[in-house]
Amino acid sequence: MIRGLSIFPSSRLRRSVRLGLRSLWLHRLRSLLTVLGIVFGVCSVIAMLAIGEGASFEAQEQIKNLGSQNIILRSVKPPEDQKISNNQNNFTLDYGIKYEDISRIQATIPGVTTIVPARVMREYVWNITIRVDAEVVGTVSWYPAMRNHRVASGRFFTETDQAAAENVCALGAEMALRLFPLEAPLGKTVRIGDQYYRVIGIMEPLSRAKGDDTGQSSAQQAVDRMYIPLETARRRYGEVLFKRRSGSFERERVALHEVTVKVDDPEKVVAVSLAVKDLMERNHKKKDYDVVVPLELLRQKEKTKRIFNIVLGSIAAISLLVGGIGIMNIMLANVTERTREIGIRRALGAKQRDITTQFLIEAVLLSGAGGAIGVMLGVAIPFAVSAAAGMKTIITFWSPLAAFTISALVGVVFGLYPALRAAKMDPVEALRHE
Amino acid sequence: MSAPQPIVSLQAVRRSYRMGDVVVEALRGLSLDISAGEYVAIMGPSGCGKSTLLNLLGCLDRPTSGRYLLGGTDISALDDDALSDIRGRRLGFIFQSYNLIQQLNVLENIEVPLFYQGRSDEEARAIAIGLAKRVGLDRRLDHKPFELSGGQQQRVAIARALASDPLVILADEATGNLDSSSGREILSLFDELNAAGKTLIMVTHDASVGERSRRIVRLSDGQLESDIRR
Numbered sequence: 001m002i003r004g005l006s007i008f009p010s011s012r013l014r015r016s017v018r019l020g021l022r023s024l025w026l027h028r029l030r031s032l033l034t035v036l037g038i039v040f041g042v043c044s045v046i047a048m049l050a051i052g053e054g055a056s057f058e059a060q061e062q063i064k065n066l067g068s069q070n071i072i073l074r075s076v077k078p079p080e081d082q083k084i085s086n087n088q089n090n091f092t093l094d095y096g097i098k099y100e101d102i103s104r105i106q107a108t109i110p111g112v113t114t115i116v117p118a119r120v121m122r123e124y125v126w127n128i129t130i131r132v133d134a135e136v137v138g139t140v141s142w143y144p145a146m147r148n149h150r151v152a153s154g155r156f157f158t159e160t161d162q163a164a165a166e167n168v169c170a171l172g173a174e175m176a177l178r179l180f181p182l183e184a185p186l187g188k189t190v191r192i193g194d195q196y197y198r199v200i201g202i203m204e205p206l207s208r209a210k211g212d213d214t215g216q217s218s219a220q221q222a223v224d225r226m227y228i229p230l231e232t233a234r235r236r237y238g239e240v241l242f243k244r245r246s247g248s249f250e251r252e253r254v255a256l257h258e259v260t261v262k263v264d265d266p267e268k269v270v271a272v273s274l275a276v277k278d279l280m281e282r283n284h285k286k287k288d289y290d291v292v293v294p295l296e297l298l299r300q301k302e303k304t305k306r307i308f309n310i311v312l313g314s315i316a317a318i319s320l321l322v323g324g325i326g327i328m329n330i331m332l333a334n335v336t337e338r339t340r341e342i343g344i345r346r347a348l349g350a351k352q353r354d355i356t357t358q359f360l361i362e363a364v365l366l367s368g369a370g371g372a373i374g375v376m377l378g379v380a381i382p383f384a385v386s387a388a389a390g391m392k393t394i395i396t397f398w399s400p401l402a403a404f405t406i407s408a409l410v411g412v413v414f415g416l417y418p419a420l421r422a423a424k425m426d427p428v429e430a431l432r433h434e
Numbered sequence: 435m436s437a438p439q440p441i442v443s444l445q446a447v448r449r450s451y452r453m454g455d456v457v458v459e460a461l462r463g464l465s466l467d468i469s470a471g472e473y474v475a476i477m478g479p480s481g482c483g484k485s486t487l488l489n490l491l492g493c494l495d496r497p498t499s500g501r502y503l504l505g506g507t508d509i510s511a512l513d514d515d516a517l518s519d520i521r522g523r524r525l526g527f528i529f530q531s532y533n534l535i536q537q538l539n540v541l542e543n544i545e546v547p548l549f550y551q552g553r554s555d556e557e558a559r560a561i562a563i564g565l566a567k568r569v570g571l572d573r574r575l576d577h578k579p580f581e582l583s584g585g586q587q588q589r590v591a592i593a594r595a596l597a598s599d600p601l602v603i604l605a606d607e608a609t610g611n612l613d614s615s616s617g618r619e620i621l622s623l624f625d626e627l628n629a630a631g632k633t634l635i636m637v638t639h640d641a642s643v644g645e646r647s648r649r650i651v652r653l654s655d656g657q658l659e660s661d662i663r664r
Contacts, residue, residue: 011555022537344533347494348594349522349550351515427494431533 013361020362023334024369034330035370038410041319042374042403043381048312049399050382054392056305063301065148065206066294069266071273073097073259077252078286092240095288096254101280105261109275111268112261116146119233120257121241125226126191127179134175134224136192137258138233144203146260154186154201157229165231170201175224190226195236197228269295320406323370324414331363331418342422343430352423359422363415364408371407375400439506440467441601441633442491447500449486460486462656463500468635470601473628475644476637478653484637485606487653491635492525492604493517505601522550526595530607532587534579534594540566541575544593551598565593569623585616592623596632603627605636609643621646 024031066072075096102115118139125134143149144156157168169190176185176199189196203225241252263272273293280289335342342355379400382393449461460483468474478484489495490502493509496517502509505524512520527533534543544562553561566572569589579587588608595603605624609617621643628634628648636647644650652659 012549012552015549015555026537340533341535344535345546345550346518347492347521347527347533348547349518349598351518351550353515354550428489431494431529 016358016361017365019358020365023338023362024365030330031366031369034326035323035366035373037319037323037326038367038370038407039374039377041316041323042371042407043377044319045312045316046375046378046395046399046403047381047385048315049309050378050393050395051385051391052305052308052312053394053396054382054386056301056308057394058392059301060298063294063298066292066297067146067148067260067262068295068298069263069269070146070294071261071263071269071276072292072294073101073261073276073280074290074292075254075257076288076290078288092251092253094253095286097256097259097289099255101283102256102259104279104283105276108279109272111263111265111272113264114142114146114262116140116143116260116262117230117256118143118258118260119230119237119254121233121237123192125175125179125224127188130179130181132175132178132224134172134226136233137225137227138230138237139227140230143227143260146262149206150204151201152204154199156201156227162229162231165235166229167195167197167232168200168228169197170203170227171199172203172225173205175226176202178224197226203227266295269293316403316406320410323367323407324410327363327367327411328414328418330366331359331415332421334362335359335418335422338422339425339430339433342425343427343433346425346427347431355423356419359419360412360415363419364411367411367415368404368408371404374407375404378403439469440503441470441505442466442468442635443501443503444490445501445503447490447497447502449483449490449495450498460656461490461497464653464656464658466651466658466661468602468633470633471628471631472649473624473634473647474636474649474651475647476635476651476653477639477641477644478659480639482653483656484639484653486656488604488606488635488637491602492527493521518550522547523598524601526598526600526603528588528591528595528603528605528608530610532579532584532591532611534587534590536579539576539578540571540582540590543579543590544597547594547598561597562593565596566590568596569593583616584612585619588612588616588620589623592620592627596627602633602635605634607638607640608636609638609640617643 077093077095097117099117102117105112106115116139118137121136121138123134123136125132125136137143141156141158141162144151151170152173154170156170157166160166161168171179171185171190179185179190180188185199185202188199190199191197239253239255241254261272261276263269270293273291273296277291280291345355345358379395382395385391386393444464444466446463446465447461448459448463450457450459452458464483464487476484476487486495490497493504497510500510504520507520509517509520521527535546538546541559541562544565545558548558548561563572563575566575569592571586571589571593574582574586579590582590588611608624609620612620624634624636625646634647636643638644649661649663651661
């Protein structure tokens with residue numbers, strides 16, 4: 001008895017597991033079909049979670065590229081003006097963010113550290129005969145630091161370049177490659193209209209993940225950008241821009257196309273963004289600007305992800321429920337089939353508890369095996385997706401772990417009733433069973 | 435009467451079943467004492483209560499009224515777990531249809547009752563090998579039941595019944611499914627066991643099998659008809 005207490009549980013468990021495996025192996029096909037529900041459930045949840053996690057990681061990276069402490073203002077052509085411009089060709093549109101707006105923001109809103117103004121012009125950029133349709137961005141020297149968009153080689157323009165209104169430029173990585181497919185672009189010149197610009201720097205490539213949550217930026221980021229000093233842009237282009245589009249031509253007076261406001265404390269971003277919106281609203285009669293708060297986008301993204309996770313969780317729960325019912329079904333059949341064996345074991349001294357344990361272990365082995373196969377497939381699929389479709393996937397360490405544990409638990413929950421039923425059988429009846 | 439301390443003692447045992455509205459009395463106040471070392475055959479026509487008696491003796495069932503003492507323990511008062519324990523430790527079962535577990539081999543079948551008593555793997559293995567030798571199956575230890583003849587299967591069952599060194603061995607028509615030569619082999623094995631001091635109780639309706647025993651108890655209609663010692 002004393003020995004029984006000390007050695008016994010483990011060796012009895014080992015034997016029960018061996019026995020369970022053997023009887024599952026005896027009905028290989030049936031066991032496999034039974035656990036298929038759990039396999040698919042577990043595998044799809046892990047895979048979907050990994051793909052979703054990867055996608056949202058990319059989107060978040062993209063938002064972070066805009067700077068989580070930044071507030072971005074953009075000039076937008078008001079819709080009512082668009083109609084006017086279509087009717088009257090000679091009308092000069094006057095809209096967007098003004099230099100005064102910047103001074104106002106800086107003067108009245110506390111917590112604003114840096115402001116990056118930018119003018120954006122759509123131009124053809126030439127290298128002798130190669131032409132690239134690009135956005136020419138006139139901006140300030142601290143733009144790269146603010147937008148987390150660093151210079152890969154060479155340098156960005158400096159205050160000195162700015163003050164002297166030098167004809168220098170930094171090229172976007174993709175654009176540099178297209179303009180200078182065979183040579184090193186640094187030190188070369190590019191032409192816009194009748195102006196020549198010396199290339200002094202190449203930017204890092206931007207991550208090109210899709211997703212329109214970043215407002216207009218995704219559409220713009222897909223376009224090549226070339227950066228020149230703001231002062232240079234102002235002198236070469238003036239305030240009024242001409243646009244030639246499909247036969248008609250229009251004139252616009254836009255001071256600044258894009259302004260990035262940096263807030264010193266991440267906690268204050270939302271408050272400052274409200275203040276900025278309020279300030280802009282009071283000074284602009286028309287809605288000719290747009291305020292993008294990357295932090296808000298990030299929060300929205302997180303919310304979306306939470307909802308996605310809830311949906312995934314429900315799918316997982318349903319598939320595990322279905323899988324569990326399948327296991328219960330097959331275990332009930334199993335118990336009926338082995339009624340005589342149960343009777344024999346009871347006659348040979350098995351207690352009800354021994355019978356319960358035996359069938360419960362079998363059910364857990366079944367669901368656990370399903371969970372294990374599911375985890376293996378679920379981990380393999382994201383790798384395959386990454387390799388085949390080039391999508392980023394992230395397998396969080398807890399998702400296979402949780403999936404496996406829960407599927408094993410499913411075995412306990414749905415195996416309990418059949419196991420108890422087996423144990424409750426009358427030994428005499430069970431022995432008489434054919 | 436002759437033995438001072440009977441190991442099996444039935445005192446006015448009744449067992450009734452409810453079948454729908456009818457109450458069927460399978461045993462009606464049966465009293466019977468069996469001493470250690472006896473070799474008893476229980477005989478009678480079908481429906482006389484033989485199987486019910488065997489189930490009671492085997493602690494698979496409990497009497498509706500009356501007392502059953504096995505080795506001095508009153509069975510009627512025990513719960514399911516205690517009954518299981520008694521079946522495993524004090525009783526050995528031999529069935530007409532052998533009742534071996536099909537997915538286990540010879541050795542593992544013999545080990546089953548030992549595991550329910552909590553013996554270690556090594557201990558159980560040693561006992562099982564010894565018993566397989568004793569019933570002449572030491573060359574077929576890893577055969578599955580379906581690879582054995584009926585006589586061989588019954589010998590495995592006997593080895594299994596002996597595994598826990600029981601007080602009483604209960605045999606239910608042990609030779610019923612066997613041809614005459616295998617049957618004789620099994621019966622001579624029983625003689626051997628009895629000679630070695632084992633208490634044997636067997637149920638049979640075959641007179642020639644009953645003749646081998648030294649005491650024949652006849653039942654009729656749930657009551658003792660005759661009790662002849664030889």
